[in-house]
Amino acid sequence: MQLRNRRFLLLGGTGGIGQSLLQALLAEGVVLLVASRQPESLQLPEGASGVKLDLAAEDLDQQLQAITDTWSDIYGVIHCAGQNQFAGLSRTPVSAIDGQLAVNLRSPMLVARHFAPRFAAAGEGALVFVGSTFGSIGFPGYTAYCATKFGLRGFTEALRRELADSSVQVVYVAPRATATAMNPQVVNQLNQALGNAVDSPEMVAQRIVKAMTRDQRRCFMGWPERLFVVINGVLPRLVDRALFKQLPVIRRFLESGVSQ
Template sequence: MRLHDRVFLLLGGTGGIGKSLVEPLVLAGAKVIVASRHPEKLAHRQGVALVPLDLAAADLDQQLLRLSEAYPDIDGVIHCAGQNRFAGLAAMSVSELDAQIAVNLRSAMLVARHFAPRFERAGYGALVFVGSTFGSIGFPGYTAYCATKFGLRGFTEALRRELADTPVQVVYVAPRATATDMNPEAVNELNRALGNSVDTPDSVASQILAAMKNDDRRRFLGWPEKLFVVINGVLPRIVDKAMLKQLPVIRRFLKPGVTS
């Protein structure tokens, strides 16, 4: 995938992995349109446009229409926005469940629904989705997050096959644990207690760009996480047993709460 002279709509570009994508995209010669509920969080710089967009909004489809009318040259979308909460399912409020479904899965579907036909008519275009290792391995304390990321992985796979005879590229990249502000200190402590490797947003961003340049259809990041993905798909009972051994440690960091 060529990056030079491309116009990418970047969703989730004001923090974490998304923010780390902005600079290398610009340096590669792309124009970046960062869409966020809080675009003011990103400093203005040449080659970057900041626009408001609420991925959880009921009228997201209409917001996307207005955005693409304002920026008709968009020929690529990178969706790396996401929400999560580390908690037992019983501690999750209905609004928290709805927010994760809306941002992590529904918004990706609406973005693809809006842009894929436009890219197909134009004769080129790319849809890049950032998922998670937890889109392939269910993990205690992340039931809702895993559900949305499993959904995202399945959606991108089906979409890629649906568009296989078109010029539209569909790329799925699944990072492992990443050090972003989305993780509370309890999650950082849990990762240390379990000995989990944690990547920096910059290193993940570089892997996403590498997947794009290499025209990868999907890329899973981290070792041994990539191995666990394969094992979980073939012999899930092995992972079940490993998780059961970790469960007492995981439970120490899960916070009780009330549903609403």
């Protein structure tokens, strides 16, 4: 995928990974539109402009239409927006479930529904979706988040196959744990207690750009996480057992949020 001088719409560009991805894309010569509910408040570097978009809005399809009416030369869309909440299912508010479904799953589907036919008609275009290792491995405390990310992975797989006879590229990138403000302190403490590796958003951003330039259809980040993804797909009981051993530690953080 050629990036230089092409216009991309970046969703989630104000988050931890998104901010690093913005800088990495600009370094590649990309012309960026950065989506935000309040674009007038954004302080963006040269080469990037803000556009108004609310991914949780009921009229998201109409907002996308307004963007393409103004910016008809959009070559690709990068969806790296997301919501999560570390909590047991019984303690997860309905509003949090609805929010994750809207942003993590509904909005990527509507984005693709809007742009895929336009890119196919233009004879070129790219749809890039940032998922998660938790889109392949269910993890205690992230039931709603895992459900949306499993859905996103399945959606991109089906979409890629649906568009296989077109020139539209569909890319799915799945980072492992990443050090961003989206993770509360209790999650940072849990990762430390379990010995989980945590990547920097800058490293993740560089890996996303590499996946794009190398035309990778799927990219799973981190070792041994990539191995666990494979094992969970063919021998899920092995992962069940491993997580069962970790469950007392996970439950302690779920219930108290206090590191000991």
